[in-house]
Ligand SMILES: Nc1ncnc2c1ncn2[C@@H]1O[C@H](COP(=O)(O)OP(=O)(O)OP(=O)(O)O)[C@@H](O)[C@H]1O
């Protein structure tokens with residue numbers, strides 16, 4: 574992560590978040606033995622809104638992400654979906670309700686075609702030809718329709734990432750959790766993914782993303798939360814967070830005071 578990208582921010586997002594929050598977290602704390610990985614973090618995300626989660630290594634981003642998606646049980650605090658307390662629900666139950674996540678390491682079924690990979694998820698929602706139509710529509714949405722019959726094993730990294738997204742979108746989520754879905758892509762691949770994520774938000778999806786590439790998260794997010802050592806360091810619109818002295822210090826280290 575480099576600081577120069579903090580000072581030259583691209584244009585702000587064009588989508589318009591609306592309505593009450595679909596996902597809220599209240600005072601989430603997660604302890605692992607003596608380590609407080611997340612300390613008293615609260616957040617809310619509305620349909621159409623992109624929430625960016627940043628912070629130095631070990632800040633607690635993944636742990637918070639896991640607490641929201643049900644892979645880690647918070648020591649204290651609550652997670653609400655559509656106003657309902659889901660703190661003790663398993664990840665699968667949350668997925669059924671409309672919360673879906675991608676994983677950092679994409680794992681397509683290599684021997685299946687691109688379409689078949691998405692069909693596996695589409696069949697959880699629809700039957701027969703309806704599932705197939707749905708899977709095609711999702712492939713079109715992520716720009717992979719022309720690859721439908723190719724084996725997943727033949728896709729390059731950027732397309733594998735989009736396939737991973739397609740599999741998740743086939744479940745018709747209302748909240749999407751993206752775990753570093755842009756990191757590791759070359760600049761054109763990054764651009765494509767940024768445009769795609771923006772389109773998804775415009776369609777009304779609420780998106781929570783952890784991403785290390787600062788200019789990406791800053792250009793996409795409506796709201797940014799910066800954590801360090803498990804605690805909230807700063808939050809607000811991307812410009813305000815990027816200019817916050819504590820955030821700059823956290824990324825540069827105290828030697829640069
Ligand atoms: N399962 C675990 N058991 C014990 N400690 C853990 C566990 N998971 C995370 N931690 C600790 O909690 C803290 C926060 O880790 P976390 O992985 O959430 O940070 P992060 O912000 O995602 O970091 P990175 O940017 O490196 O991915 C770290 O000190 C980490 O060592």
Ligand SMILES: [Mg+2]
Pocket residue numbers: 634635636
């Ligand atoms: Mg992490």
